[in-house]
Amino acid sequence: MGIAETADEQLSIGEVAERTGLSVHALRFYEREGLLVGRVRRTSGGRRRYTPFDVDWLLICVKLRESGMPLADLKQFAELVRQGPGNEAERLxxxxxxxxxxxxxxxxxxxxxxxxxxxxxxxxxxxxxxxxGGLWDPTA
Amino acid sequence: MGIAETADEQLSIGEVAERTGLSVHALRFYEREGLLVGRVRRTSGGRRRYTPFDVDWLLICVKLRESGMPLADLKQFAELVRQGPGNEAERLxxxxxxxxxxxxxxxxxxxxxxxxxxxxxxxxxxxxxxxxGGLWDPTA
DNA sequence: GCTTGATCTAGACCTCACTCCAGCTCGTAG
DNA sequence: CTACGAGCTGGAGTGAGGTCTAGATCAAGC
Structure with a gap:
């Protein structure tokens, strides 16, 4: 609580959940499903630390999902981005x-x-x- | 095939499927779930015969579903209509x-x-x- | 050190809205 | 009469998209 947001702040899963509107469950699920572009960094203790990058990507994901893009397509998009430059036409x-x-x-x-x-x-x-009158009353 | 449509034609489940865009499976399923206003009449042999009434109702149902109304709400609406006149405010x-x-x-x-x-x-x-440049290329 | 709350994992479970199946009957065309 | 497609039932199965649980670990405050 009350943590400053210094632009390249690393965030915990809970904070990301709050910022994206996804549940922490969903965040872990998305990660398992390969929907994130890079693998999420971890603390020494094994906790996830999300970069603002990850958050931006997730915010796009949320908009795409909200508008009905299936997870499979999202995954494909993530794969294209993961492959790096060169396939922008496909992404487009x-x-x-x-x-x-x-x-x-x-x-x-x-x-x-x-x-x-x-x-x-x-x-x-x-x-x-x-x-x-009995508007649409088929019992009549 | 080529059956005339004389306005109060009784239709088979297949014909209704065609006219509403619902599958025959879905039509039977909707009926089991109590989403239809009146019970569907049957031929002597037990086949469903839908009235134009039923079809109109189903067409509304399709629009409501298409726009995301859950089946549970549709069922409730059907129940209100089944109860007959008097609850129009609730339907509204x-x-x-x-x-x-x-x-x-x-x-x-x-x-x-x-x-x-x-x-x-x-x-x-x-x-x-x-x-x-590497548009969003976190591998860099 | 102890308590508390957030996080971790793997995997089971859930809801929704159908969809499909087995095994049967109906009804129409040839 | 025979075939064959469409329809019947009850119940099981499917797929998407998460959600929840158990049991353990981590990290911060007192």
């Missing part, structure tokens, strides 16, 4: 494909939203008029 | 809460999109300039 492709999926997802959600809004309108109107 | 509430979640989801996705787009831009620029 991976991200761009995902961006298109996100766009499609947004469009789909907007359509859902409008269907739901329409139905909400139906009920709202029904309520405003008082009990008019 | 349920839908409206969901609509708000969808709105939040859209906003979150838009934020993800912009993060991704930014990263895509970073790579694109890097590629346009030729190999400038």
């Amino acid at each position: 492709e991976l991200l761009d494909v995902h961006r298109q999926r996100v766009d499609a997802q947004i469009r789909a959600l907007e359509e859902c939203r409008s269907v739901i809004a329409w139905k909400v309108g139906v009920y709202a109107e029904h309520l405003a008029r008082g009990e008019a | 509430e349920l839908l409206d809460v969901h609509r708000q979640r969808v709105d939040a989801q859209i906003r979150a996705l838009e934020e993800c999109r912009s993060v991704i787009a930014w990263k895509v831009g970073v790579y694109a620029e890097h590629l346009a300039r030729g190999e400038a």
